[in-house]
Amino acid sequence: MIATVAAVGLGVASRSPALAGAGTVAASTPVVTRAALDPSLVSGRGADVGFVEQEAENAPTNGTIIGPSTAAYTLAAEASGRSAVSLTPGQYVEFTLPAPANAINVRYSIPDAPAGGGIIAPLDVTVNGRQRKTMTLTSQYSWFYNEYPFSNDPNAGPLHPDWWTTECNCVPDATTPAPVFPTPFRPNHFYDEQRLLLGRTYPAGAKVRLTVPAGSNAATTTIDLMDSQLVASPMFDPHAVSVLRFGADPTGRRDSADAFDRAIAFAQRTHLPVYIPPGRFQVDRHIIIDNVTIEGAGSWYSIVFGHQVDLSTPAPDGSVHTGVGFYGKDASAGGSTNVHLSGFAIEGDVRERIDTDQVNGIGGALSNSTIDGLYIQHTKVGIWLDGPMTNLKITSNVIVDQIADGINFHTGVTNSTASNNFIRNTGDDGLAMWSEKGQDANDTFDHNTVQTPVLANGIALYGGTDNAVSNNLIADPIREGSGIQVGSRFGSQPFTGHLWITNNTTVRAGTYELNWNIGLGAIWIYALERSINADIEVTGDNFLDNTYNAIMLVSDYPVKDLYSITNVHFKDIKVDGTGTSVVSARTAGSASFENVQARNVGAVGVNNCGSFHFTPAGSEFSLTDLGGNTGGGTTGPWLAPWELPNTITCDDRPPVVPPPPPSPW
């Protein structure tokens, strides 16, 4: 859906029904949101990272509002709130600062080059009509095409003609005549973001206008949102050892990797911290870190950036590229310990997905360590840990524009926490625990915000023991993923002990699964490689504005008679809006429900297919009603007695009734 705003400011009232209860919104009154929602709807959940979000679609503009739409491969769907503003040269969008600020961050999209590889284009920034600065936007890190692991060529055909392909309902290689797919085929990962220090502090009420210059080479410039904040002055630690003493170049012209190594070696001998002062430091390889503290002046000031480098021969780990990254020693070499990183940015240069490449912002094994207050952009994965390792705390980092995951606890990461982190625009899971070979155990993901993973899930758990996911805010997963996934997949160890999924809020999740051609759930429990029978307690979670279902439990069809899901318990849940059902069960097994309240439910409350035998005994999946399960939609109470315990109500593709925006309960 495309709506053109005829009068400046009209969009505010018409696009923000969720805010209607707050009173009439004047044209230039700033509309502050979190994940495109009224902040009161997500109070206490997600990260507090010190900036204020304003969606472009809520701001005065003479451009064109796109969306809202959840259709994958569209600009609108990958935007926060599934809506944005497209500007042609000469057009603007204007944000009124809701609080004093000296810095902004703009999430945007500009077109790709005709043959791929991206373009650069200008965007003017003025405050109260003055102080013009020009940002140089880029699409060099966006625009991927085709199937996994994706191509940068907008003219290429499917990468896997031997795969089942939904668009033709066929296997292209086995089909005569061979199907022809339009190009670009499955374009995605459209957005990027860029930070700008304004040079002084402006008061609340100042008007920050983003204008596409009349001569811009970008046919359209799409603005999704603007974050603003008051960035603190640079931190200086007089007791630390500056990398400048060892020859690092703060202008970024000379490579500073060797200088960083020398500073770290000195710091290890003298037991002093390493200091990265304000500046741009070029580092084109891994910096190995062990038993060292590295402090920057703040992530807006101390920037470590690098170029992607081709390796003449592949590294032992299979990498064919290297790039900027801070790496603990490999677990097989004992790993690293007592590493503390804070207050700087890591800006990579990764433009393609090569899963064997170690081109992550932070990697290796880091026990008894902390990572705090970093900004990580344009690496493959922000923080990819390969255990076994233990006791790592990852706090208050901003990780954006990644090729793959935001943070991944991979293989035997224990007693570790990721909390108060902000993750946006990952190309794969935002936060993941992947218990491959070794169990991730006693880990917690708490109070993080994860937005717009363009593929896969906001938070994903693949096996593990006694882990917790709590108080997170997860918004806008785009495709083949959910807000939260619990999956026996990717060769993971079994779920054992308990898994607590507590007090999280998802919004605009429950997406469409292209390969299955069905709708998912905002929480997706998936028994693909083994049964899931650990104690899974889903308590206090809110599932808002679910495109399809709120809750899905599924075993893939080829293994539906091998694996089941049991021992899952839902309690004190609020479901505000489902396009289809509250619960979709496509597996054998059972789950219990207590005080699961729902409203604005678009289809029958329980879509129960079981394991698809449809015998007179009913579905192979049973629901246990522990009371307090109230509310529903046009088809009646979501958990009506006639559905219990296992009435077959299977419908692969029920009509979707888009729910109204979430509102106070």
Ligand SMILES: [Ca+2]
């Ligand atoms: Ca938006």
